[in-house]
Amino acid sequence: xxxxxxxxxxxxxxxxxxxxxxxxxxxxxxxxxxxxxxxxxxxxxxxxxxxxxxxxxxxxxxxxxxxxxxxxxxxxxxxxxxxxxxxxxxxxxxxxxxxxxxxxxxxxxxxxxxxxxxxxxxxxxxxxxxxxxxxxxxxxxxxxxxxxxxxxxxxxxxxxxxxxxxxxxxxxxxxxxxxxxxxxxxxxxxxxxxxxxxxxxxxxxxxxxxxxxxxxxxxxxxxxxxxxxxxxxxxxxxxxxxxxxxxxxxxxxxxxxxxxxxxxxxxxxxxxxxxxxxxxxxxxxxxxxxxxxxxxxxxxxxxxxxxxxxxxxxxxxxxxxxxxxxxxxxxxxxxxxxxxxxxxxxxxxxxxxxxxxxxxxxxxxxxxx
Amino acid sequence: xxxxxxxxxxxxxxxxxxxxxxxxxxxxxxxxxxxxxxxxxxxxxxxxxxxxxxxxxxxxxxxxxxxxxxxxxxxxxxxxxxxxxxxxxxxxxxxxxxxxxxxxxxxxxxxxxxxxxxxxxxxxxxxxxxxxxxxxxxxxxxxxxxxxxxxxxxxxxxxxxxxxxxxxxxxxxxxxxxxxxxxxxxxxxxxxxxxxxxxxxxxxxxxxxxxxxxxxxxxxxxxxxxxxxxxxxxxxxxxxxxxxxxxxxxxxxxxxxxxxxxxxxxxxxxxxxxxxxxxxxxxxxxxxxxxxxxxxxxxxxxxxxxxxxxxxxxxxxxxxxxxxxxxxxxxxxxxxx
Numbered sequence: 001x002x003x004x005x006x007x008x009x010x011x012x013x014x015x016x017x018x019x020x021x022x023x024x025x026x027x028x029x030x031x032x033x034x035x036x037x038x039x040x041x042x043x044x045x046x047x048x049x050x051x052x053x054x055x056x057x058x059x060x061x062x063x064x065x066x067x068x069x070x071x072x073x074x075x076x077x078x079x080x081x082x083x084x085x086x087x088x089x090x091x092x093x094x095x096x097x098x099x100x101x102x103x104x105x106x107x108x109x110x111x112x113x114x115x116x117x118x119x120x121x122x123x124x125x126x127x128x129x130x131x132x133x134x135x136x137x138x139x140x141x142x143x144x145x146x147x148x149x150x151x152x153x154x155x156x157x158x159x160x161x162x163x164x165x166x167x168x169x170x171x172x173x174x175x176x177x178x179x180x181x182x183x184x185x186x187x188x189x190x191x192x193x194x195x196x197x198x199x200x201x202x203x204x205x206x207x208x209x210x211x212x213x214x215x216x217x218x219x220x221x222x223x224x225x226x227x228x229x230x231x232x233x234x235x236x237x238x239x240x241x242x243x244x245x246x247x248x249x250x251x252x253x254x255x256x257x258x259x260x261x262x263x264x265x266x267x268x269x270x271x272x273x274x275x276x277x278x279x280x281x282x283x284x285x286x287x288x289x290x291x292x293x294x295x296x297x298x299x300x301x302x303x304x305x306x307x308x309x310x311x312x313x314x315x316x317x318x319x320x321x322x323x324x325x326x327x328x329x330x331x332x333x334x335x336x337x338x339x340x341x342x343x344x345x346x347x348x349x350x351x352x353x354x355x356x357x358x359x360x361x362x363x364x365x366x367x368x369x
Numbered sequence: 370x371x372x373x374x375x376x377x378x379x380x381x382x383x384x385x386x387x388x389x390x391x392x393x394x395x396x397x398x399x400x401x402x403x404x405x406x407x408x409x410x411x412x413x414x415x416x417x418x419x420x421x422x423x424x425x426x427x428x429x430x431x432x433x434x435x436x437x438x439x440x441x442x443x444x445x446x447x448x449x450x451x452x453x454x455x456x457x458x459x460x461x462x463x464x465x466x467x468x469x470x471x472x473x474x475x476x477x478x479x480x481x482x483x484x485x486x487x488x489x490x491x492x493x494x495x496x497x498x499x500x501x502x503x504x505x506x507x508x509x510x511x512x513x514x515x516x517x518x519x520x521x522x523x524x525x526x527x528x529x530x531x532x533x534x535x536x537x538x539x540x541x542x543x544x545x546x547x548x549x550x551x552x553x554x555x556x557x558x559x560x561x562x563x564x565x566x567x568x569x570x571x572x573x574x575x576x577x578x579x580x581x582x583x584x585x586x587x588x589x590x591x592x593x594x595x596x597x598x599x600x601x602x603x604x605x606x607x608x609x610x611x612x613x614x615x616x617x618x619x620x621x622x623x624x625x626x627x628x629x630x631x632x633x634x635x636x637x638x639x640x641x642x643x644x645x646x647x648x649x650x651x652x653x654x655x656x657x658x659x660x661x662x663x664x665x666x667x668x669x670x671x672x673x674x675x676x677x678x679x680x681x682x683x684x685x686x687x688x689x690x691x692x693x694x695x696x697x698x699x700x701x702x703x704x705x706x
Contacts, residue, residue: 001626010616010687017689049634051690112376121556121631227688343386344373353632363692366681 007226008050016231017055023238024057034060035190036237037183037326039176040197041068041354042225048363050227052234060238063326064359066179067197069144070096070352071324072279076312077143077172078102084139084170084305085115092126093141095119099342099351103313123152127159130167139301142169147199149173149290150264153271156292156299170301171291172309174277176200177208178288182279184216188327193219193237198229198252205260209248217246224252271296278311280348281321315340320347323356330360337365382704385594385637385697389602410451410589413521422457424448425516431704433476433510435554437547437566440513441483443706446568446641448517449491450590453572454644456527456582457519459491464498465514470505480511491570493517522575524582529603529647532586536675537653538611540619541574541644541660542567542668544596545635548705549624552631564624569642569665577659577666584652589645592706594697596672597637599645600682601696610681613673613694636684637697639705647675 027034038044044064047053053062066072079102085091091107098108098119111117118129123140130138142152152169159167176197183189196209201222209220219240223233233251240246250258268290277289292300302309314320318340319333330336330349340346342358349357373390380387392408404412411424428444445462452459464484468477488495549564571590578585591599604610613636620635628635642665648656653671660666682694 001622001629004629008687010689013688048692050686050688051684051692052688054690055688108378108380109374112374112378121558227686231688341386343380343390362695365693365695 004226007224007228009228012228013231016228016235019235020055020057020231020238023235023242024060026242027057027060027238030241032059034192034238034241035063036060036193036195036234037063037065037191038195039065039067039180040200041071041352042199043195043197043223043230044068044356045354045359046225046227047230048359050230051363052227052230055231056234057238062195062234063191064323064356065183065326066279066282066324067145067176068324068349068352068354068356069148069174070100071320071348071355072174072179072281073100073143073172073348074278074280074311075102075314076310077170078107079312080302080307080309081107081139081141081170082110082115083307084301085110085117087305089137089139089305090116090118090129090133091139091141092118092120092129096352096354097141097143099345100348101315101346101351123155124158127155127162127164127167130159130164131162134166136166138167140167140169142171142173145174145176145197145200146203147197149272150203150267154267156271156296159299168299168301168304169292170309172277173272173290174279175288175290176204178285179279179282180212182282182285183325184212184218186325186327189325191218191326193221193241195230195233195237196220196222198222198224198256201250201252201260202256203261203264206248206250206258213246213248219246220248222248222250222252222256224255280314281324315346318347320349320357323349330357333357337361379703383593383697385598388593389696409455411455411457411517411519413455420521422452422455422519422521423516424451424455425514426451428513428515428706429509429704430551430706431509432551432554433480435566436550436563438568439480439483440511441480442487442568443641444513444515445484445487445491445493446570447592447706448515449493449570449572450642452517452519453570453575454588454590456522456525456575456588458522459493459517459519459572461496462488462493462515462517464495466498466500467508467512468500468502469508469510470502472510477511487570491572522579522582524579525585526583527585527587529587529607532603532607532609532647532675533649534609534675534677536586536647536649537671538600538613538673538675539646539648539653539656539660540596540670540672541571541646541666542642543619543621543624544591544640544643545628545638546621546624547641548595548638549627549633549635551705553627558627558630560623560626560630562623564621564627567640567642571642571644571665573663574644574660574666577663578646578656580659581648581652581656584648585646586649587647590640591643591645592639592641595635595637595639596645597634597682597694597697600694603647604680604682606680608677608679609675610678610683611673612676612678613682613684615684615686617670617672619668619670619672636694641706
């Protein structure tokens, strides 16, 4: 695969491994551990898939942060989607929402019991489903961070233009910078640097991380998702720490421009406005979500169906909240790989293709490393 | 014990952990024991005239036609391969058709042509069959069941318990192509050239390995759940494990592209014409050479080794780190075969 294989090339890994080692030695005088938080679930998964934690210098830890959209979505959201399905609505969703447990059931279980749940690889599929059956309501589960918000929100535009009147969105969009502020505000966490999400940054640009580098002294390095990208990004972070600097550095220029994507941000601005949002594991954060503007209320499933999305009920003992914040490793949850497995998950971190527990279960369990 | 599910989920058919649990909890307690012991792909049963090897399989693939073949090819190859990996020479098969009202006769003709051509290509004969038609909506186009019988080949003593640390794990060709072809066709993923199913018989690869039979510990065609499911199954509960080398895994570029797009690991995706074989080190080069001399074995590779890390399958990645290769979970790909 062109443009992919190059970033997985074995020979290029050796010099990066050596550089990580040298930087690790340069940092060895530093007291305690060096805690790097990778915010994005795709980084979490890629690091596990390529065994990258094996390659970190001693005392350097890579901690997973709150960047898996499915994981931070509260069970009440799943409950609302199941309730809609029960009212005869077709639910269109990306695949990783299927197994996410609500308070008492999941969309997969609802589907087995007869609900119409359609897995989509593109939001456009929801529009096609709605156009194909005008007499049936279709609701797209609109969750995600900056990366996916614009294309999903533009469904509203497409539906209006193509006069599809039976499509609406159940919106639970979230923004990355407020989550980083929450992580830094937590007294139990001590994060030294952020490995910033490449695709979120492709939309936001570098400016959103400036306050974290400038005011809080945390190196912020934007990296891509291939294993060499991640090793390169980690080298960038350790180099800053070794030199005592803290800057925003974009090491994913082939996809993320420093200015981000102004067109996508204009789409978000046109259809959405900031609002407080509930994050699993973190709670309500002001201005941390985006909801549809009032003039697009007809496309807002909550308003259209008179629904109120609550927090819902989490499984007793589930520590996804702590895992999402990076306070605990997946294996430190007593339910991990026992009561909670990908086949029968109780928490969202075990379900999502980007969840820390799923990554750890899939790639690091049983001393797999 | 409390069941995790009260109804059948699609994932129960995915070939992963839920499939295994369903068979363990519902089938084995009722029918287990005898030739079914250990759940081989085909059972060796004693008859008055000598042993025969017997297997059955049902085919519900969706879509019915996919790049590289159709359900007719699969129905023959799948059953032939189940016999072959148990060390049998496939001889006779049955063909049971369940047809949905409204099925195009042209399509049925193509499916039957494929079954005829595939059985001729495998050197087996369809000798009995059955046809049922159900009302629209009661099946999806055409479902097929085939059973097959074969003669045991002398020399093979296949038993996962005989596997030792240091043994080699061989793959006869690229992995995951069938699953990616079906999935791409099903979801209209338009990659050109796209993935093509590897549906093919493996019994000639088994015959090619027969001169090394005393060195061969285990063979399996990695269908649902792919190579990951097969390897996890053989190390499960044993004192050995497997370490694969990512750099040595044979993958087709088209399948890799499609898997990348869908976020799938090709190790967990089905093949329908490949053979995984575990042998001692002495036989490795001989078997690989014999396979590579055949068109279907051209890309055969040694993909890893058996080691003493009990019960786990691991991968040394192209970056130099290691990670677990888990049993595929959930609805990897329903109706893949």
